[in-house]
Amino acid sequence: MIDRMQVGVVYYPEQWDSARWEADIKQMREAGVTVVRLAEFAWCRMEPAPEKYTFDWLDEVIGLFAQNDIAVILCTPTNTPPRWLTDQHPDVLPINASGMTTHAGVRGHRCFNSISLKYYAASIINQMAIRYGSHPGVIGWQIDNEFWMLDCHCPRCNTTFRQWLIQKYETVSKLNEAWGTIVWSGEYSDWQQVTVPYGGSRFQNPSYLLDFARFQWDMMELFLTEQINTIRQYSKQQFITHNFHTYPPRLNLHQLGRALDVASFDYYPNTDPHKQTTGPYSGALSLDVTRGIKRKNFYIMEQLSGAPGCWFPSWRAPYPGFIRAFTWQAIAKGADKVLHFRWRSATIGAEQFWQGLIDPSNVPGRRFLEFSQLAQEVNRLSPKLIDTTFQHQVAILMSHENMEAMRIQYQSDGFDYYENIKDYHRILTKLGVGCDVIEVGAPLDQYKLVIVPSLYVVNEETANRLEQFAQAGGTVLLTFRSGVKMENNHHIETMLPGYLQKSSGIYVEEYDAIGQSTQAIRDEDGETYTASIWCDIVSLQGAEAIAWYQDEFYSGTPAITCNRVGKGKVYYVATHPDEAYLRKLITRLAKEQHIKYDANLPDGVQIIERFNESNKYLFIMNLSRVDVTVPLESPGYSLLSAEKREKKIELAPYELDILEIPLSSG
Template sequence: MKFYTLIVSCFFIFNGTAQNKFFSEDALTTVGAYYYPEHWDESQWNRDFKKMAEMGFEFTHFAEFAWAQLEPKEGVYDFAWLDRAVALAAKYNLKVIMCTSTATPPVWLVRKYPEVLKTNYEGTKEDHGSRQHPSFSNEFYRAYSLKMIGELAKHYGQDKRIIGWQLDNEPRSNVDYGQDAEKRFRQWLKDKYSNIKNLNKAWGTDFWSGTYTDFQQINLPNHLQWGMNLYQRLDHTRFCDNETATFLDDQARAIRKSSQNQWITSNYIPMYDVRYIGKSAELDFVSYTRYMVYGEDKGIGAKGYRLGNYLRIAMANDYFRSISKNYGVMELQPGQVNWGKINSQPLLGAVRLWLWNVFAGGSKFECAYRFRAPIYGYEQYHYGILSYDGVTPTPGGLEYQQFASDIKKLRKLYKGSAVPRIYKNRKTAILYDPDNAAAINQNKQTTEWDTEAHVLKYYGALKSFGAPVDFIKEDVDFSQYPILVVPAYQQIDEALVKKLQDYAQNGGNLIISCRTGHQDKQGHLWEAPFAQPIYDLIGSKIKFYDLLPPHAPDTVTAENKSFSWTSWGEILSPNKGTEVWGTYKGDFYEGNPAVVHRATGKGMVTYVGVDTQNGELEKSVLKKAFDKAGITIESYPPGVLVEYRDGFGIAMNYSDHPYTIKLPSDVRIIIGSREIATAGVLIWQTAAD
């Protein structure tokens, strides 16, 4: 269903119901920047907003950390300064995203009500002067925050200059050991399990005399205590995530009492083992934060650290887009940061590359953090669009300006959202549940295992094939995807096994990896041979699994090639008619299968029982599966990404060498050339397929 109301100056489209879209298709995307009026002398605001508009920005972002200015005393609100900032932004046709300030309560609040501060397990409270130090579990804080948010919404909820709301800032899982958190945890458990008998069964408390007779006996678990009940810990992480999700929902409901025509989102950090991301049912859509160069990744080549991991933005796009069809990037690095391990300068062109990478996934907006570089506070040395003088654009600022200009060029050429059929034919889903990842991560069995890295081996291969990818949940219709990858999906039930079997029987091509199907949905191993519920599905038994120390890797051989592994290997015993695609070499089970494949109905199932060190086996298995399915793929080198959206092709080069892309002769090149330099981008318009 589509309902569009055009707001000409910014191209934002919104409607009060979550079912409708909020953005004009022919606007493609829009560009904005954070601004903190409270950080700068008011005499500079007009100059700054004028410069922002001149550089091509279409919206700005206010009040994220401004609670102390919005409510300087308890119950006393001051919106006059913010009114003046909104008016000046509007003078230059800049729309505004308004924010709730719940990450930074004012000092008067935390001194009068110290119970609102988070308490760690040892009993020490966090203190004023930082951010994200209040507890979402503290009932007074939840209620008082909503009072402040309600006043803000009454003031701005009908203001057409305000296009939407961001709740909190980079909300985290609420881990607090205060009294309210413990009380709410006990109630959460009671709501989930109904009675203590059910909880004892789910947690397996007969083990080590852990049985409870009343919910009041249950404390918040110490995750550092050796041997602490795994399922109590797992439920505690679920509870902490739920506290964050429900607090965001409460904020959204408070805003909607006064606002019907403004969208509501929050800016999540892409973490793939937390459950509050996407769980807040009251958000209209999700947005995320992404930083690329901060000393965490070497990238590709000697200077790759100046560009970052080429899958970092791509995976966030594909993950968040699957949560809500609309998504945006609320914080995108404009240059050097101050808070990383090693705060290197990005490569010239890197910021522009990241912007196009975000756009390529379907983002509806890209927002720079921040417009002016701060000159005091914790984030000194953090770049902005403008440098410390508040006048001179930084290199990244100029790249944002160029991107905004290029988007306006694409808007004039937009003719629809058609993409090449060959691209659509590769459409692939990755079945992913953060609860599975969290469960594995707290019980890895080996220091060599990395859940996210395991998923990336499959994801990276798919992107090298030029495949569009969605991360999906179990309730999605699998049949819309020619290829379905199920990596390390530990917890299953009969319904999921049947759904996977039906998918393959009806023509789907299913690839499943190791660590799948070991447990039921309560996290218990089956009272049966290891992972038995998936035996019929994969056409093989699993004899046992092995884990190798880092100094003693072994190999798997497939198609006359050897692949090294250490972290996880399942030794398979295939049924008659199941093909063997790879075998172990180098230990007492040498010659036993590691990878098996079988046809079933109109489709196929491939099981990869090993996690290799560099992912090349996983890539070769995927390629073979695509070939058998008759799906044509590309072979892009690491660092090269190609996507399509809105009738445009976008090629990006994160590698350390130029790359020449082959394109049909009838495409129209709009930006760049077929030879794409490092940090380069090529944009072309596709012909109707």
């Protein structure tokens, strides 16, 4: 593995005349490219007929990259099985709940459980690994491309799901109990009656549907690990990754991430000027989520290079500085490699209007020049930044099981688990507070504040861990719809928030799912704010109220509470307050825990800190379309301009700076 930050591109040599390869690669090198991704959609070119392999073209292009000191990441091509495979073995193709087959012609037309797919995938991956597993020009592998939930209902998935359930529950009677199938006369008397959820109604048994999601996560993990095991027979030093995309996914990112050496993400920040008040903050969350998959730095396998299109009407052109700024945002958040999609816009196929760095004319324009500036900067600064780390004191706990369980059963009009996480994360980002987004079961030792939005499905162990964290001096912030379900997706048979009742010091008498309506809340200072989505009506059982509802029949009852637990505190937010109140609440918690924050950051400005033994590196980014002035707490040396920055820094739209500040002064 190359121990440096790298900027590169996604390249499709099979889509271009081979006479262009050498010129393209030389131009990449001159632009500062040090890494490329190849071959994720090239199965038919590598294996044009069953077990007839043609790698000469790939040998040639990898050799050209090696001659130009550009490293290669190879992809396993299983996202696009060739037509000979789907024609001869139609079991490769997924079938949806209505019985319709996903035919070849786009991509992703493969069932993770298909025996034929597994056989031919193992065969070509084995051939690739033999050939390139110790190739000095190949530094890593990407498995498949952009996993998503297929909800496949083919005969093989039906049989495999039943086997998975037999292994989990052993007997039909235990399955009936775990799923509560007595409802609607749904009890099974024989294993053969148990199938995948034909018909696809989202209103089927919620325990059943959650298990079907868990089954798919397990099968995707198996599909992933089988490919990894094949590669590892011949590759010991190359990294293995997968490029997740489009958050929030229905995947269990943490489960799939366990098999990877490093997690990756495909990052396309929105270029629409109307999205600029929210998009940079949503992007910041996506990057923190990706870093949390492995709890370490990650890669970007696809980064915006121009206006996306083809899957939807084309986006707005990226504003000058946009491409550079958002790549630096990804790097600041922990991306050690960033590959831009794509080198040149396609002239053939369905993605012709998803812009690359260079247009089909092959004439470099402003996007290419901006990318070249970026690549040169990263290459120059990599030695200083590559080993820097984060020292975050705040974490948000995120659960894919919670997300799926609440997707299965609506909670209220407008309720969205991930959007609620966004709201809390956005406040932290606006206050300049670094945050890790981690799975519910991750260690909490390094943190002072843990935010746990809507911990809907929860067990006693998790509840005890959060209580112990508070006992030791930490602050836990819980929100409404916590402690509702047990792991089998049954509603808990006690007052909410269930297992969290003791630590929160409250119980929920009833609730009002207000959805898009609003409710007024008043805090201790007599200030009034609005809230929406949900209102838990709580009874104090040791906690004290710090804000109260002002409307409806429960006017005057607690809306936000605080309970002292050992050396720490547990807050319970019984509704979803507006941004003004969330900012005030998070500021209060930061003060109590002596967590540094900046109340004066201009809108659109993000500040990220990274450290080594001697210095703090301060990334200051203006991700907006207006000029800003950012006050500086400590003077620093600009790594980009080689100038000293004293009391403030002025940034034009999408401009940034990186300050080196000795720890003795910062």
